[in-house]
Amino acid sequence: MDFLSLAAKRRSVRSYSAKPVEEEKLKACLEAARLAPSANNRQPWRLIVVKAPEIRAKLVEVAGGQRFVGEAPIVIAAVALDPKRLMRCQIPAYAVDVAIALDHLTLAAASLGLGTCWIGHFDQGEAKELLKVPREYQIVALTPLGYPAVGEERPRSRKPLDALVSWDVWS
Ligand SMILES: Cc1cc2nc3c(=O)[nH]c(=O)nc-3n(C[C@H](O)[C@H](O)[C@H](O)COP(=O)(O)O)c2cc1C
Structure with a gap:
């Protein structure tokens, strides 16, 4: 599947x-995260792959009772190791770095027929x-990782490009 089709297909x-999620599919998702870019190539994150049912059940409570979090056989927690570090542009590098890695993971999962949902x-x-x-x-975010139960969720609407993009200068 080409990238634009994959981006259109992925949804929460x-x-x-x-x-169960096959080990090779899990590893492929983790590998996609590993290949993500990061500021100064520091790769300042670690993923916790949670399979233990009792921990997943407790994560549902931690996530305000979002039950689907515990339905998937795996939950991944994305942990930032350097949460105080600012880039020269004053933006915290950790949130950007972890988000890119987790986005690689969610897109890889979609390409393999697996579902995720940023939490x-x-x-x-x-x-x-x-x-x-x-x-x-x-911990920057959690995501369940597993096979979608039934069908596919409908895609969320998106703002039109005009509302999201300026050309040359702010408008
Ligand atoms: C940083 C972030 C946090 C989110 N947290 C939650 C959450 O706690 N629970 C949830 O159900 N969805 C959560 N979402 C999913 C968004 O609601 C979803 O991405 C958005 O509605 C667009 O839908 P789509 O992902 O299906 O395209 C989160 C998404 C992001 C990017």
Whole structure:
């Protein structure tokens, strides 16, 4: 599948089947994340692959009761290792770096018929405690990873390009 078709196909999946994810597919998704670019090539992140049912069940609570988070056989937590570092442009590098890596992962998953859903609605402190993440790091996002339960969710509408793009200068 070419990239534009893949970008059009990917959507947030909020209903999962219990079908296990093949190890080679999981590894391919992780490899796509590994290949992501990062500021100064620091790769300042670590992914926690959660398979244990009891931890996934607790992640549902940590994520404000979003039940589909625990439906998938895998949940991935994306952890930033350098959350204080600003780029020269004053933007925190960690959020950008982790987002690119996780986006690679979600697109790779879509290309393999797997579903994901970015989860930003979770309690940082509770998630860190549950996953034993050191205090100085930050969990940027979670995503379930698994086979979509039924059919495909309808794509969300998007703003028209004119509302998103200026040419030459701000307009
Ligand atoms: C940073 C971020 C955080 C998000 N957090 C949640 C979340 O906590 N729960 C949820 O159901 N969807 C969450 N989403 C998914 C968005 O709602 C979704 O991407 C958006 O509505 C567009 O739909 P699509 O992904 O199907 O194209 C999040 C997406 C992003 C990028």
